[in-house]
Amino acid sequence: MKFTPHAPPPDEELTELLCEFCAPDSWEECDGGESDSPQHCSCGRPLEGSLTSDGITYVLDQAEETARDGYTGTTGIGNGPPYYVGSPMWAVVSEWIDSLSWYHLDGDEGARCEALGRLFSKWDSRLKREVGS
Numbered sequence: 373m374k375f376t377p378h379a380p381p382p383d384e385e386l387t388e389l390l391c392e393f394c395a396p397d398s399w400e401e402c403d404g405g406e407s408d409s410p411q412h413c414s415c416g417r418p419l420e421g422s423l424t425s426d427g428i429t430y431v432l433d434q435a436e437e438t439a440r441d442g443y444t445g446t447t448g449i450g451n452g453p454p455y456y457v458g459s460p461m462w463a464v465v466s467e468w469i470d471s472l473s474w475y476h477l478d479g480d481e482g483a484r485c486e487a488l489g490r491l492f493s494k495w496d497s498r499l500k501r502e503v504g505s
């Protein structure tokens with residue numbers, strides 16, 4: 373799933389970035405700037421910003437920690453913003469991992485990202501079976 377952040381028109385002051393579902397038509401797509409952690413719209417959807425290399429490391433570390441908590445782990449972020457209410461923590465982090473496909477990760481980071489992607493897609497199939505969709 374991909375969400376492109378939208379910014380206000382150039383003549384308006386930039387106060388927030390919104391996802392494509394929340395931004396009015398007059399707002400323009402933007403790259404969201406560089407960040408050390410994933411950015412989210414106020415609705416909770418992850419925004420596709422450019423992560424710094426620290427940001428990529430952060431995402432991989434968080435995802436591995438979440439994977440260790442297991443399928444039913446619900447700690448941390450993801451319980452607040454509307455988009456994620458009722459979602460397990462790993463579902464949030466799984467979208468972060470998806471967004472890493474934007475970057476050309478090699479070596480160790482590429483391998484970590486791939487392993488996490490495989491795990492989360494397995495959990496995703498399991499979740500879909502459970503809710504019967």
Ligand SMILES: [Zn+2]
Pocket residue numbers: 390391392393394395413414415416417
């Ligand atoms: Zn939104």
